[in-house]
Amino acid sequence: MTIARTCRQSLLAVIVVVACGSAHAQADNGLTRQQAYARAAALEALGRQIFSDPSLSASGAMACATCHDPNNAFAPSNAMAIQPGGKDGRQTGFRAAPSLKYLQAVPQFSEHYYESEDEGDASIDNGPTGGLTWDGRADRGNDQARIPLLAPFEMANADEASVAAKLAIASYAGDIKALFGDDVFADPTKAVSAATKALSVFEQSAADFYPYSSKYDFYLAGRATLSEQEMRGLKLFNDEDKGNCGNCHRSERASDGSAPQFSDFGMIAVGVPRNRAIAANADAAFFDLGLCGPLRTDLKGRDDYCGLFRTPSLRNVALRKTFFHNGVITSLRDAVAFYATRDTDPGRWYPHNADGTVEKFDDLPQRYRANINFEPPFGGKPGDKPALTDAEIDDIVAFLKTLTDGYKPATP
Ligand code: HEC
Ligand code: HEC
Structure with missing residues (x-):
């Protein structure tokens, strides 16, 4: 994958400032390039922990990784069409859990999608295209990650406050504070946004999610x-x-x-x-x-x-x-x-x-x-x-x- 492509259309990118800037560029929050890389690496490591943490679910038994197995291309490793979840681990939605690999290339949802000249014929309207989930309703990794945390048939948290309360006592709570400020847990929306941001940075890790090694x-x-x-x-x-x-x-x-x-x-x-x-x-x-x-x-x-x-x-x-x-x-x-x-x-x-x-x-x-x-x-x-x-x-x-x-x- 070329950097140009990441810059143009990545949905999950949070570190584009780093990836797309020139060697002398400063990230918009005033960090030097080196500091921005260090922050991105810390966010990725945090996101990796959150992804596999079952304590963030109402049942205490379900993590993102339960349905998106890192050892199976971040797709389910069992043969069930629909992965059960919820408070008692027995609730079901009605969609198959997709692999989370290669989502970096998904363009934002658009009803009228035109390819770039790099990709094909830029004059053709390809109709509705892109977005995360099977129906393209989430445009960014961090928006998407809120869905399973709160869906009653997935991780089933009642509201943001209950997710935030779980984050505040997680083993990595100190890392969240270090990255997002000591007062991050005072506001549940801020705490959940911190977690979903870390998840979306993790989902940008090339070695894990788009190695192109087939x-x-x-x-x-x-x-x-x-x-x-x-x-x-x-x-x-x-x-x-x-x-x-x-x-x-x-x-x-x-x-x-x-x-x-x-x-x-x-x-x-x-x-x-x-x-x-x-x-x-x-x-x-x-x-x-x-x-x-x-x-x-x-x-x-x-x-x-x-x-x-x-x-x-x-x-x-x-x-x-x-x-x-x-x-x-x-x-x-x-x-x-x-x-x-x-x-x-x-x-x-x-x-x-x-x-x-x-x-x-x-x-x-x-x-x-x-x-x-x-x-x-x-x-x-x-x-x-x-x-x-x-x-x-x-x-x-x-x-x-x-x-x-x-x-x-x-x-x-
Ligand atoms: C007109 C566009 C189009 C063509 C042509 C097409 N596909 Fe698909 N393919 C799709 C769409 C859309 C889906 C998802 C549909 C759904 O789940 O309702 C899909 C899903 C699949 C899946 C399921 C993948 C998964 O993760 O569940 C496989 C396998 C697949 N296609 C293989 C093929 C093969 C092999 C061919 C050629 C014989 C082909 N497709 C031709 C659009 C297309
Ligand atoms: C109970 C199983 C389950 C759990 C737990 C779960 N997911 Fe999913 N995931 C799904 C299903 C099913 C879909 C498809 C949803 C849809 O199309 O509406 C999905 C879709 C996604 C997508 C979009 C994939 C695409 O192809 O666009 C991402 C990204 C994702 N999940 C990340 C996560 C993260 C991060 C977590 C943890 C916070 C998580 N998931 C927890 C089942 C699960």
Whole structure:
């Protein structure tokens, strides 16, 4: 990743002053560059501790790391579609916990997103794009971190004051004071902001969150060779008439040379099946409509946005055990097969009605189904030849496995 890219679009950046300034620049709070680096390092170390501290939850048993396992690309390491939480550890929301890696590249949410010239064609309106969470409703790491601390089905603190009270007796309370002032705990909002700021600086740590150390990164750098099958998978991934995956999950370097993120962060409706294992879905009238609600509230009533979710990066996707925003698909091969056969064999994915017809797109009310994407590899009708054969699906899966960080190249 280049510094230019960080400066332009990073959501999580708190230390941009340091990263973007010239050698002589002073950070805006009057620190020298060296002091600013030291402060950023101290914030990162604090954020790392907060991230793994279960005492910050109402149950005393749940930390950020419980759902975002640092040893599993900051994604869940268990196979549950929805991670339980809350006061008694048994409450559930209705979304899969994403990996927290490579979020530094997510642009702020915009309804009309234009790429920079470095990235592509700057004249095209890509529509709603970016923002953190599946519906893009949080624009900064520190805004986002408030959500799980207070959500009743996550860390379940009643209010900011109860988070602040827990921070004040944490083993790192002294570090918070040293960084944010001795009176930081006098004001709960200040104390929580200090913690969320530290978390967002931690989430900027390149070694932890964006190492670009997959086999594919080494391949791009000329230091690893893809197997024949991985190579076929890469071609199919990019081929506009076959996988067409690269259209949304970008696999090529931007023209400024920055590494591919495997997402353009666009908001798209792919129409995944309803996950009937989610408690909220027992209510037939309940739908998670993504951009138009219920978790996101500012675009309520925008019918053209219902069913849209943010395109996730596919880096480290092979470490996931459930896929898509509701975790309904439970193997990587099925996730790829879903794309190839959603329209040519819908009975494989959606439930059957009593009369034998298939209830396609059962997780989106009829009136929003026009929002669903039909570009390749989607399209066709039942009985048509799918865009990808079984062998081609296997090839794409083999390629996706090259996107896992921590590859050790043969030659140093
Ligand atoms: C109970 C499980 C759980 C816990 C605990 C949890 N998260 Fe999450 N996290 C999720 C889920 C689920 C989402 C997706 C939420 C959505 O789309 O509305 C998410 C989303 C995120 C995102 C946005 C990811 C993206 O792709 O845009 C960030 C950043 C994040 N969490 C950080 C944290 C931090 C920091 C903490 C601790 C303060 C935390 N999470 C605690 C489950 C959890
Ligand atoms: C038109 C844009 C688009 C295209 C083309 C596309 N995807 Fe996606 N992809 C998305 C979006 C949006 C999601 C999230 C949708 C959701 O959860 O509702 C997603 C989710 C996924 C996931 C789940 C990841 C996770 O973290 O849960 C996988 C795997 C995936 N895509 C692989 C592929 C492959 C392989 C191809 C090509 C065969 C492909 N995608 C083509 C937009 C696209």
